[in-house]
Amino acid sequence: MIKIALDAMGGDFAPSSTVQGAVEAIKENSDIKIILVGNEEKINEELRKYSYDKEKIEIIHTDEEILMKESMPPALAVRKKKKASMNIAVQLVKDGKANAVVSAGNTGALMTASQLTLKRIKGVLRPAITTIFPKKNGKMVMMDVGANADCKPEYLEQFCIMGMEYAKILLEIKNPKVALLNIGEEEGKGNELVKQSYELIKSNSNINFIGNIESREMLTEGKADVVVADGFTGNIVLKTAEGVAKTIFDILKEEIETNFLYKLAALILKPVFKTVKNSLDSSEYGGALFLGLNGISIKAHGNSNGKAIKNALNVAKKFAESNFIENIKESIDKKERVGGLK
Amino acid sequence: MIKIALDAMGGDFAPSSTVQGAVEAIKENSDIKIILVGNEEKINEELRKYSYDKEKIEIIHTDEEILMKESMPPALAVRKKKKASMNIAVQLVKDGKANAVVSAGNTGALMTASQLTLKRIKGVLRPAITTIFPKKNGKMVMMDVGANADCKPEYLEQFCIMGMEYAKILLEIKNPKVALLNIGEEEGKGNELVKQSYELIKSNSNINFIGNIESREMLTEGKADVVVADGFTGNIVLKTAEGVAKTIFDILKEEIETNFLYKLAALILKPVFKTVKNSLDSSEYGGALFLGLNGISIKAHGNSNGKAIKNALNVAKKFAESNFIENIKESIDKKERVGGLK
Structure with missing residues (x-):
């Protein structure tokens, strides 16, 4: 079973878009589970609109979220709002509780959160x-x-x-x-x-x-x-x-x-x-994927609708199932030079 | 009277496009004269298709031309083919015999020819x-x-x-x-x-x-x-x-x-x-215009038709009538700094 952490509060149309995307994704894929991170009350309000397999969706509640237009720089927002849905979602990957994270939230913030938490692959x-x-x-x-x-x-x-x-x-x-x-x-x-x-x-x-x-x-x-x-x-x-x-x-x-x-x-x-x-x-x-990090972090477009979120979740699954990170590690290590360069 | 040198052999559809453009331009503007530089025979063949004021068009013959796809680098072609229509057309501006030059020929070649012949405005x-x-x-x-x-x-x-x-x-x-x-x-x-x-x-x-x-x-x-x-x-x-x-x-x-x-x-x-x-x-x-040169050199798109050539000639006229070069010279000389920089 692949587990994907979804920043339920990230994106212009969240949590309506994220919840819809999550429900559609578990209907399309029998072997994934989505962890929705965000305001439990708001998420449940959206979830009530659908019938779905309740085993496949888990909610982790948090009150904090990083806004699409933060007044402070995104990198600072990530550091200040430690309990933001995005931060918690990324941390789940770091802790091995999820195989990948998806967010349609602030790009700069997700990049910072992913880099700080997941770190670079050795050699990248x-x-x-x-x-x-x-x-x-x-x-x-x-x-x-x-x-x-x-x-x-x-x-x-x-x-x-x-x-x-x-x-x-x-x-x-x-x-x-x-x-x-x-x-x-x-x-x-x-x-x-x-x-x-x-x-x-x-x-x-x-x-x-x-x-x-x-x-x-x-x-x-x-x-x-x-x-x-x-x-x-x-x-x-x-x-x-x-x-x-x-x-x-x-x-x-x-x-x-x-x-x-x-x-x-x-x-x-x-x-x-x-x-x-x-x-x-x-x-x-x-x-988009943040390439070179020690974990799979996928940025969906800020204006993602439910379908776009579902697509991002599908891509997350594809990468989580593969040996993507290991393959990068190996390819980076190989440095076979031809011609004049060492 | 503004005189514009036109590289009659430059462009994918030259000299049909260039001759047509020249004829249309002199019909639109009573106060310009076009100097067509290129193969006289081929130019005359095209000119015969139109009725126009013969006082307003002059031909300078040359057999050489720079091809759209030269086998040698454009900069080299400019140096080797000294009698190319493009080179002669640019030289007319340098010699004060034309107020501007237009070519739809090879971009790199026109840039080289213009830089070599017209030189930069002092200070640029x-x-x-x-x-x-x-x-x-x-x-x-x-x-x-x-x-x-x-x-x-x-x-x-x-x-x-x-x-x-x-x-x-x-x-x-x-x-x-x-x-x-x-x-x-x-x-x-x-x-x-x-x-x-x-x-x-x-x-x-x-x-x-x-x-x-x-x-x-x-x-x-x-x-x-x-x-x-x-x-x-x-x-x-x-x-x-x-x-x-x-x-x-x-x-x-x-x-x-x-x-x-x-x-x-x-x-x-x-x-x-x-x-x-x-x-x-x-x-x-x-x-497009090569900005910063001591003369007006205009590059029309390689696939220009007659209308596009006419438009380029109209733009050439506009700049030739203005104090464009002098204005650049003056503006470059002025260096009024505000704030911390000298």
């Missing part, structure tokens, strides 16, 4: 945040999307290794292809960080490295399964993608409103627009 | 490439989108100054608002480069600085008229935007194809889709 220089992007004929993993604004080549090399292990499980690909995000495809392109990282990654025979990739082609051609960047660049890519998608749909909506016939046609195309939107929505894929 | 540390983005209720300028992969805070400070002068003319805004592209809005966020640049920019009282902006909000909220980034990050933003837009339209097309009714509705919405596409297409706004 920096943990990274992942995201999923749609690409031609599939999905891909990108990282780091925000944990490390300043990186060294050695960090990016490890992101490649961890990204491969992540993609093996999440995307179910045997030997994921890894590319370095760059502003040109040829070797020797890019800024200093990328140029140095290229050399290092190329020389590591355990990385299935296909070279540089541009942010346009990584989406439209989709040759890579894992794309690696520093946390500043990765975060910019993620937010640009969100901004462009929103801009397109905003202009589309505005234009459609100008004409009755357009409105009618748009009504017919509603399912199409929905498919397009969903295929771009990373929360559809079950949230 | 690094020239930058600009682009135009759509934003909520208008347009904005972004730079650097690729000239400088590695930047120093001093470069970014100057990009702000040059970007303001650029936006004043292009967007016709009196006191453009400048923001720094970052992964958070608060001061103190970001990587080392951005943190240091923030301090420097904030202390320069000639910059109308509104602080950090995220790549999502710069599009969806549109608070800034000028957004500044290093050339690596800026290029990644540009290419991500192109990739996301293409992905959205690809998925849309694919979904529409699945059902006859969808196809019909899409037919009705065709003008809407076209408007959305156009509003995202930076070539609609007349191309």
Whole structure:
């Protein structure tokens, strides 16, 4: 039985979304148990809306919670609110009482809580945040999307290794292809960080490295399964993608409103627009993982609905069942160099 | 009379696109003259398709041209093919025989040719490439989108100054608002480069600085008229935007194809889709400018059609008529510091 701790108070629509997600997840999976951490009264109020197997859901009560918009910095909130639902949920993983934790709460807070409590895997220089992007004929993993604004080549090399292990499980690909995000495809392109990282990654025979990739082609051609960047660049890519998608749909909506016939046609195309939107929505894929920590900590999107929470719980299960952490440990230790580098 | 040198052989559809653009531009503007540089025979073949004022178009013949996909690096091609249409067109500006140059040819080559021939404005540390983005209720300028992969805070400070002068003319805004592209809005966020640049920019009282902006909000909220980034990050933003837009339209097309009714509705919405596409297409706004050079050099998109070339020629005219270069010179010289910095 896999046990997953869920921060019941985390997210824009919590605890309604989290409780719904938990109930749906236990219906879909016979072999998981969810531990809901948060205000017992509020959780029970939501739970009363469903019929479900009561053996599969446990509640751990706490009054404290970390808000989506804390007045203090998230890292401080984590340290001050020791009894916050998020902190307790993460601690359950540390104590071996849960196999994974899921939260749709404040990203910075979850990162801090996870790092402080779970600690890094031995040998990992920096943990990274992942995201999923749609690409031609599939999905891909990108990282780091925000944990490390300043990186060294050695960090990016490890992101490649961890990204491969992540993609093996999440995307179910045997030997994921890894590319370095760059502003040109040829070797020797890019800024200093990328140029140095290229050399290092190329020389590591355990990385299935296909070279540089541009942010346009990584989406439209989709040759890579894992794309690696520093946390500043990765975060910019993620937010640009969100901004462009929103801009397109905003202009589309505005234009459609100008004409009755357009409105009618748009009504017919509603399912199409929905498919397009969903295929771009990373929360559809079950949230982001903090890669490199000694425990499975999954961040669902802040605006997750019940379905998105359920997806995140499913992903948590997938990783909890695998040898993910051990595999990263092993892959990091292997340092077989080819060519000139030692 | 403003004279604009046009690289008639540059671009995917040259010389058909360039000749068409030139003819349209002289019809729209009574006070410009276009110098078409390239293969005279091929140019005349295209010109014969139109009736136009022959006084307004001049041809300078050359057999050489820089290809869109040169086998050698663009910078080398510029040096080797001294008689290439692009080189001659840029030289006309240097020699005072033209007030501006426009090319839809190889970007790297035009940048090299422009830098080598026109040189930097005195005091400018690094020239930058600009682009135009759509934003909520208008347009904005972004730079650097690729000239400088590695930047120093001093470069970014100057990009702000040059970007303001650029936006004043292009967007016709009196006191453009400048923001720094970052992964958070608060001061103190970001990587080392951005943190240091923030301090420097904030202390320069000639910059109308509104602080950090995220790549999502710069599009969806549109608070800034000028957004500044290093050339690596800026290029990644540009290419991500192109990739996301293409992905959205690809998925849309694919979904529409699945059902006859969808196809019909899409037919009705065709003008809407076209408007959305156009509003995202930076070539609609007349191309990118190499900011900081001692002459006006405008890069039209490689896949420019006649209309896009005409737009680029119109922008070239706008800048040629202004005191753009002198204004940059003056603004760069002014270094009024507030606060702790000298």
